[in-house]
Amino acid sequence: MPNLTNKIALVTGGGRGIGAATVRKLAEAGATVVVNDLDAEEAEAVAASIPAGMAHVADLTDPTAADTLVAAAIDTYGGLDIVVNNAGYIWHSAIHNMTDEQWDAMLDIHASAQFRVLRAYGRWLRGNADQASPMRKVVNISSTMGLHGGPTQLAYAAGKAAVVGITRTLAKEWGRFNVSVNAVAFGAIETRLTSPYEKEPNISIVKGQPRKVGLSTQQLEQAKQASPLARLGTAEDAANAIYLMCIPESDWITGEVILASGGVRS
Numbered sequence: 001m002p003n004l005t006n007k008i009a010l011v012t013g014g015g016r017g018i019g020a021a022t023v024r025k026l027a028e029a030g031a032t033v034v035v036n037d038l039d040a041e042e043a044e045a046v047a048a049s050i051p052a053g054m055a056h057v058a059d060l061t062d063p064t065a066a067d068t069l070v071a072a073a074i075d076t077y078g079g080l081d082i083v084v085n086n087a088g089y090i091w092h093s094a095i096h097n098m099t100d101e102q103w104d105a106m107l108d109i110h111a112s113a114q115f116r117v118l119r120a121y122g123r124w125l126r127g128n129a130d131q132a133s134p135m136r137k138v139v140n141i142s143s144t145m146g147l148h149g150g151p152t153q154l155a156y157a158a159g160k161a162a163v164v165g166i167t168r169t170l171a172k173e174w175g176r177f178n179v180s181v182n183a184v185a186f187g188a189i190e191t192r193l194t195s196p197y198e199k200e201p202n203i204s205i206v207k208g209q210p211r212k213v214g215l216s217t218q219q220l221e222q223a224k225q226a227s228p229l230a231r232l233g234t235a236e237d238a239a240n241a242i243y244l245m246c247i248p249e250s251d252w253i254t255g256e257v258i259l260a261s262g263g264v265r266s
């Protein structure tokens, strides 16, 4: 039975992977979904695949993009009930090879972009929500890397750790607007971010630039062995965990980091 009917949701990075699966899951439950992505073709295809919603193509590392995105959702649908801060990518490097550009890029998309989306949302909440408002939901996407770290993921791990601080702080600030704010930290999920390679990392084109992504087949095998469930997560597994934080049954959970890692705890 759909339980998100009449809810307006925004999913950043909704054109692929976990974001796309989340858009479909929320839409299946009855939500109208604004699908943000950097890549127009992907965002538009996902938006066209759901009963109600629209694509909003924008690069969230553009400092003006978050305000425009949140305003577009609210102006089009008259409000915003669910925000899933999912857009992100990985750019591997050991610290001795890491450039300032790499460090800044990871903090920019994982910490600053979430901050700006939430700041825009917070400004709207101040004039439009109070303790008696219907429950609203924010779900910020973190990673086991942000909790436990991992080799070659210094800047990514720092960005994903920032998500935890953002989440716990806003849970305290936004209770008065009746908004729950949680993070979901994923272990390895099968998307292009973790696509398998034998010798050299795969290349993703992000903002027109080649970025090393993926996990070696050996790393993937280790990740499977580390899970009591002996497999990697699927994008649908990940979307299901996000969905749990969006439905009324999770209303009493706020300020938490939900680990969705198939039982991997390190």
Ligand SMILES: NC(=O)c1ccc[n+]([C@@H]2O[C@H](COP(=O)([O-])OP(=O)(O)OC[C@H]3O[C@@H](n4cnc5c(N)ncnc54)[C@H](O)[C@@H]3O)[C@@H](O)[C@H]2O)c1
Pocket: 012, 013, 014, 015, 016, 017, 018, 019, 036, 037, 038, 039, 042, 058, 059, 060, 061, 086, 087, 088, 089, 090, 109, 141, 142, 143, 144, 185, 186, 187, 188, 189, 190, 191, 192, 193, 194, 206
């Ligand atoms: N796949 C995993 O194993 C895993 C594990 C932990 C956390 N995560 C996190 O989950 C989120 C989704 O990752 P995924 O695995 O689905 O990757 P993905 O590459 O399949 O999808 C990410 C989407 O975000 C979009 N995006 C990237 N930068 C953007 C920007 N500046 N503005 C707007 N959109 C942008 C991309 O275009 C892409 O469509 C990311 O935040 C990632 O860090 C993934």
